[in-house]
Amino acid sequence: MSDIGFIIPTAPQFDFQRTVLSHGWLMLPPFTWDGEEGALAYAYESAAGNVLRLQICGAPDGVQAHLSDSAPMTESLEAELRRAVRTMLNIDWDLSPFYAAMRAHQSYEWLEEERRGRILIAPSLWEDLAKVLLTTNCSWSQTVNMCRQLCLLGAPHPNIKDCHAFPSPGRIAAMDFDQFAESVRAGYRSAYLYELAGKIAKGEIDLGAWLRLDSAALFKAVKSLKGFGDYAAGTIARMYGHFDHIAIDTACHTMFAERHNGGVKGSVDDIKTHYERFGPWRGLVMWMDIMRHHGE
DNA sequence: TTCCAGGGGTAGA
């Protein structure tokens, strides 16, 4: 038990900042990112129903986490928070086989050198599903806006203004649909989101079981949800450690055209064919290509 | 005004 939080040791290949910056998730509440301090914060709703502001920073040979709102840290809460941090940063991924496989390919040395490949996710699959749905068929700025509005429906922090946890499925399911849709302003996506929340709340979907599925089964399960197609299922699969699908969206098309296809837009089959050479790592290589391309 | 963004559902061939 400690008021200053705890440290989770990490393997040498782990890079906190690279993980946080692995995609746009750090911009979506209840995450906030302080780039100058290198601190990631997350409004976390504990199993006991308390909303806490969890702050996570890089530390020598590990990551350090603490509650920035002086909330008391009990032993069981610390265990819960440790699990959440491990999940969010995908700390338990072993990327050694990925780096080893990529040594056979030219122009990808930077992956291992820069310890890239680890991806930031939410503490719950429900939250990631909801967020991925909010990336479909809209600009990124709209995704951020919709997510912000969605989060306002979550349980509020007791003494930090405008700080809410991500809304639980039950919290959404308990709302009137029209009120929900008017709050989130997610267009036709609102119905898909509301339906998903309802199914989880009623126990018709067990996302805990989904976490134990293999790549093909998880992909299929996500695609069975309304509003989730190849892109969304591939994105979720990638975030949960399965890289044998390519999540093709406009960002992928743009990157592929400019980086691999002489500025000409390629077909979906062109893209799939190009990445086949990376076998089970193809989905991760494609995403790293996007991130690399984006950073240039 | 039209187009489009980290797409996807559906009807009809």
Added chain:
DNA sequence: TCTACCCATGGA
């Protein structure tokens, strides 16, 4: 399986 057409929203 493939193709149109439709879907709410907000910024350009």
